[in-house]
Amino acid sequence: MNYSFEYIDIILLAMIAGFIFLRLRGILGKRTGFEGKAPSQFEKVLNNIQTEKKATIKDTFDEESQKEFLKGAKIAYETIITDFSDNDNKLIASKPLLSKKIYDQFEEALQERNKRGHFAEITFIGVNSAKIKEHKKIDKILNVTVDFVSEVITCIKDKNKKVISGDPEKIKKIYDTWVFSRDTTSRNPNWQLVDTLT
Incomplete structure (x- = not known):
């Protein structure tokens, strides 16, 4: 009789332990091999929002995008102006910044200047302002x-280095209106000068 009571006690204890285990599993959950690896639903939603936000900034050209653009536009402006004045009459540094139309126009002007035996001297002082x-x-x-406002010292000289136009001692204020363009779907972040307005 004593043995039968012992078996009943063991069975009861096993049932209680099983019940407690199931309750704990239900409350705490269970570990899987993917824990900490798969992104949560919240993370997926957050990533989607961030992606949409980036696309919106790109499409709307917001204030922050405009500030970044103007920084690059000033550098491009100085590069193109100074490249156009080089004595070799070749556009090297600024070529990637120019559309084919503008490059051809500048190249034609340089060739005409070269035929006359003239070259330009430009000392770029700085950009006073650049506004969209x-x-x-x-x-x-x-x-x-x-719209650019800049200051330069510029003159045109002949092959004997005689000044034909401009003043190599005088700072001149220049007003330019340039149009830059970019394909927003392209991975290339660079802009190109596509037009110069008077």
Whole structure:
């Protein structure tokens, strides 16, 4: 009789232990091999929001994007102006910054200058201001018009280094309106000068 009571006690204890285990498992959950690896639903939603936000900034050309653009536009402006004045009459540094149309126009002007035996001397003082006049998006192409005010010392000399026009001692204020363009779907972040307005 004593043995039968012992078996009943063991069975009861096993049932209680099993019940407690099931309760704990239900409350605490169970570990899997993917724990900490698969992103939660919240993370997926957050990533989607961030992706959409980046796309919106790209499409709307917001204030922060405009500030970054103007920094690059000033550098491009100085590069193109000084490259156009080099004595070799070749566009090297600024070529990637120019559309084919503008490159051809500048190249033609340089060739004409070279035929006459003339060359330009430009000392770039700095950009006084660069302001976005307007920006328009047509399909995937974003065009941004910028008004530049800069100061330079410029003159044209002949092959004997005689000054033909300009003043090598005088600072001149220059007003330019340039149009930059970029394909917003392209991985290439660079802009190109596509037009110069008077």
